[in-house]
Amino acid sequence: MTDSFSTDAVLLRRIEYGDYDLIVTYFTRSMGRISVIAKNAKKSVRRFAGALDPFIAMNIECSLPKRKGSLPVLNSVDIENPFANIRTSTAKTGYASYWIEIINSWMDDGKPDVAIYDLIFHVLESLNSGKIPVEVLSVIFQIRFMGISGFTPNLMGCGQCGKSLDEIRQHKVIFDLAAGRLICDRCSGVNNFPKNGCEINEIVLKYALPEQTSLSLNCLNNVSSRGISVSKGTLKQLSWMSNTDIRCAERLKFSRTAVKEGEHLLEGFIPCHIGRSMKSLNFLHQIRKADLAI
Numbered sequence: 371m372t373d374s375f376s377t378d379a380v381l382l383r384r385i386e387y388g389d390y391d392l393i394v395t396y397f398t399r400s401m402g403r404i405s406v407i408a409k410n411a412k413k414s415v416r417r418f419a420g421a422l423d424p425f426i427a428m429n430i431e432c433s434l435p436k437r438k439g440s441l442p443v444l445n446s447v448d449i450e451n452p453f454a455n456i457r458t459s460t461a462k463t464g465y466a467s468y469w470i471e472i473i474n475s476w477m478d479d480g481k482p483d484v485a486i487y488d489l490i491f492h493v494l495e496s497l498n499s500g501k502i503p504v505e506v507l508s509v510i511f512q513i514r515f516m517g518i519s520g521f522t523p524n525l526m527g528c529g530q531c532g533k534s535l536d537e538i539r540q541h542k543v544i545f546d547l548a549a550g551r552l553i554c555d556r557c558s559g560v561n562n563f564p565k566n567g568c569e570i571n572e573i574v575l576k577y578a579l580p581e582q583t584s585l586s587l588n589c590l591n592n593v594s595s596r597g598i599s600v601s602k603g604t605l606k607q608l609s610w611m612s613n614t615d616i617r618c619a620e621r622l623k624f625s626r627t628a629v630k631e632g633e634h635l636l637e638g639f640i641p642c643h644i645g646r647s648m649k650s651l652n653f654l655h656q657i658r659k660a661d662l663a664i
């Protein structure tokens with residue numbers, strides 16, 4: 371039986387452990403999320419020489435733990451792509467941190483998901499190259515992440531009456547963040563919904579399915595108390611981004627409104643669905659406020 375393993379990995383985070391060591395969490399291609407101990411990494415700068423920075427993609431080689439309950443020991447790293455341009459830009463760092471936090475929050479330890487691995491590698495590569503506008507890339511990452519993970523909400527019709535997007539007559543439709551579905555004007559009762567959004571407390575109680583109630587309340591407590599008004603055109607573009615080849619999606623020109631509305635919807639819904647607020651998202655919002663976008 372072999373007592374070591376190697377795998378491709380993207381670094382998610384690292385924390386100090388004692389005076390000398392670091393505990394490093396990776397999202398790996400063949401083993402899902404894992405944490406390993408990097409001995410002497412803190413004490414000796416040469417030990418892993420700049421290879422333990424966030425977002426770096428590398429091949430790692432580790433020894434299996436000798437005792438049950440201990441972490442594998444990181445022996446060596448071979449950098450595949452340092453993605454160095456990400457760390458020199460505040461805006462790029464903000465977006466990459468948010469994507470990495472989604473992965474770290476949602477993926478289980480030891481459960482591989484090659485499609486998610488390939489997705490995060492691809493978007494980090496595109497972010498690093500700077501060829502695709504970062505906001506577009508973020509929308510593409512989020513909608514595809516949800517698709518692969520199996521929690522894409524139905525964006526093509528009312529979640530209450532089933533009316534399709536084309537049959538809904540109004541230009542904008544309310545997306546109920548907590549329940550994770552669209553609500554047409556007729557189902558919502560037009561008078562209850564201000565044009566640019568709505569207080570969601572009542573909607574949640576009215577429309578949430580029993581199994582969604584705890585999530586809804588979690589969402590209400592932690593993240594947001596509003597529904598979001600989204601153009602039908604944006605909803606169609608999001609569905610398209612989710613299903614088409616990723617390289618085609620990156621090449622298409624999206625309207626500014628679609629990107630802004632898409633960001634607003636996805637950055638509201640994903641923390642709701644994951645069930646916690648995200649520090650990196652607050653950071654990203656601060657960056658946008660300070661107008662540091664690329």
Ligand SMILES: [Zn+2]
Nearest residue numbers: 528531554557
């Ligand atoms: Zn309806």
